[in-house]
Amino acid sequence: MNGLDGRASGSASGYNYSDANKKSGLTWSEATFLEYIKDPRAKIQGTKMIFPGIKSETEAKALWAYLKQFRPDGKKK
Ligand code: HEM
Numbered sequence: 001m002n003g004l005d006g007r008a009s010g011s012a013s014g015y016n017y018s019d020a021n022k023k024s025g026l027t028w029s030e031a032t033f034l035e036y037i038k039d040p041r042a043k044i045q046g047t048k049m050i051f052p053g054i055k056s057e058t059e060a061k062a063l064w065a066y067l068k069q070f071r072p073d074g075k076k077k
Pocket of ligand 1: 004008009010011012016017018019020021022037046047048049050051054063
């Protein structure tokens, strides 16, 4: 998840993503993340992330606020 803010989906080096994730055309931002995380398999059909999602928008926003702090190297911005 490091460096997620502004990254194209399925593009972190060294991880073998599904084609669905690589081809979703999404760039991660608060807006795309909030849509995705409430129901990942609806937003990216065919993803191998089998997770029902976070239904609380308050929790999802707190999660994004946490995740966006980190650069690709894992250090805080
Ligand atoms: C709150 C919890 C979670 C968050 C915030 C989260 C977030 C994300 C995000 C943003 C991506 C896309 C990454 C990218 O495009 O670079 C992703 C992918 C993925 N996640 Fe999650 N995830 C969560 C829980 C889980 C759980 C519980 C699992 C497994 C049991 C999981 C397995 C995966 C897998 C396998 C992928 C790659 C999907 C693919 O290539 O189709 N995630 N996750």
